[in-house]
Amino acid sequence: MRFSKMHGIGNDFVLIDARQAPLALAPDRIRALADRHTGIGCDQLLSVEAPRDPSCAFYYGIWNADGSPSGQCGNGVRCVAAWLHRAGALARDAPVRIESPSGPVGVRVLDPQRVTVDMGEPVFEPARIPFVVATAVEAHPLVLGDDAVQIGAVSMGNPHAVMVVEDLSAPALERWGPALTAHPHFPEGANAGFVQILGRGHLRLRVHERGSGWTQACGTGACAAMAVLRRRGQVDESVQVDLPGGCLQIEWAGPGHTLWMTGPAAFAFEGEWPSEVA
Template sequence: MALRFSKMHGIGNDFVVLDCRRQPFALDDGAIRAIADRHTGVGFDQLLSVEPARDPSCAFYYGIWNADGSPSGQCGNGVRCVAAWLHRAGELAIGDTVRIESPSGAVAVRLLDADTVAVDMGEPDFAPARIPFDAPQAAGHYAIDVAGETLEIGAVSMGNPHAVLAVDDLAAPALDRLGPALTRHPRFPAGVNAGFVQRLDRAHLRLRVHERGSGWTLACGTGACAAMAVLRRRGEVDARVRVDLPGGTLHIDWAGPGHTLWMTGPAAFAFEGEWPGEAAAH
C-alpha cells in the first residue's frame, strides 16, 4: 500500500508528515533515508509522525526522525507544522491552545491563524548532564577545542542538545568547517546542533545552524530558541527577540529562569503525495 504524506516547511526547514493516528509508524532507517534523499526520494530535514498520545494530558504525539534515520527529541519548526497539519485535519481550531507530546515531553501549541503557531517550548535547561555535555557544572561560556581552534560556546537543551557560538560574520568560511566538527564533538555524547549567532542588537539576531543528522538547514526552531536563551542568560538580549535564519524569521520570548520560552512563527504546506508501498516496506 502506498504511503500518503504531506510535505511541509517552517521557514524552509522542511518535513514529511505522516498520519499515524490509526496506522502505527512502521518505517525502518533504510526507508526513512530513502524518502529523505533529495535526488531520488521526496527530501526532508526531518520526518514527523502524528500519532495517538501516550500522555493522557496531551491531544496527540509526534515522532521525529532526522534525514539519516536517527531519532530526535524535539523540533521547533516541526511542532508548528504538526499544529497546522492538525488544523487542516479538523483536530485543532484557530485560537485553541492544546498540549501535544514530543519524544522529549509535552509542549503547548497555540494556533494564531491557519499558518501561524506559537509554541511553549518549556524552560531552557543548562545543566550539562541534561544536554548531555561533558562539563563539571553549568556556565555561561565553555572553552572547547574544535577542528584545531579553541572556541567559547554556550550549551543548552531545548529538548535536544545545542551548542551556540557567537560570531561577527555568518558568511565566514571557517563556519563551513566548524559546523560539522562541532556537531560530532566527543564532549557531546549524543551529538549536538551547532548554532552560529550574530547579535545585531538586543532584540535582533541572525543565525545559521548545522543540525546533527541533517546538516546545514534553512531554519532550526529549537536552534533559534537555544541561541536566544544562551544570550539572554548572559544578559546580552532582551526578553523578546527576532531571529532571522536563512529561510525566514522567528520570534522568541523568554523572561528568564523560572519561565518557559515561547516561539512564534509560520508553518506552510507544500504538497501532498504518495510514496510507493514497496519502497516504504524495507
C-alpha cells in the same frame, strides 16, 4: 503511504498521518524517503500519532534525514499543529498540549499558517543536555581542530551548542559546524548554532543540525541561541531571529519561565510514497 510535504521557514518535513497505528519505518527507509534526488526530500520526517500521555491530544514522532530519532523540532511542531488544524483536529486560538518524544509542549494556532509554541524552560544543566564538562559555566571553552572557541550549551528538548560570531559567512563555520555537531563532549551529538548579535532584540543565525547538516532554519536552534544570550544578559526578553529561510519570534523572561516561539508553517504539496519502497 500518503504524506504531506511542509516547511517552517525553509526547514522542510515529510508528515505522515499515523493516528491509527504508530509509524514503523527502518532507518534505511527513512533515509530513502528523505533523499532529495531519489526520494521526497526533507530535513526531518514527522508522524502524527495517538498520544502516549493522556494529558495530551496527540503525539508526534521526529526522525532526522539520516534515519536517527530526534527529541524535539521547533519548526516541525508548528507544522504538526497547522496540519492538525487543517484536518479539523485543532481549533484556532485554543491552547492544546501535544506530546513530543522529549515531553509535552503547548501549541496555539493563531491562523492557518502561523503557530505559537510553548517550548518549555531551557535546560543548562550539563548532565541533562547531555554535555560532558567538569564545571558548568556560561561560556565553555572547546577545541575544534586547530581552533580554540567558546560555546554556550543548552537543551531545548535536544542538545545545542551556541557560538557567537561576527560573520556568518566566515569560511571557518563550514569546519566548525560539523565539528561541533560531532564533538565528543556531546555524547548524543548537538545542533551547532552560529549567532550574530544585531541588537538586543535582533539576532541572525545559521544552524548545522545533527543528522541533517546545514538547514534553512532550526526552531529549537533559534530558541537555544536566544536562551544562551538572554542568560548572559545580552538580549531582551523578546527577540527576532533571522535564519536563511525566514524569521522567528522568541520570547523568554528568564529562569523560572517557559520560552515561547512564534512563526509560520506552510504546506508545499501532498503525495503518496510507493509501498514497494516504503
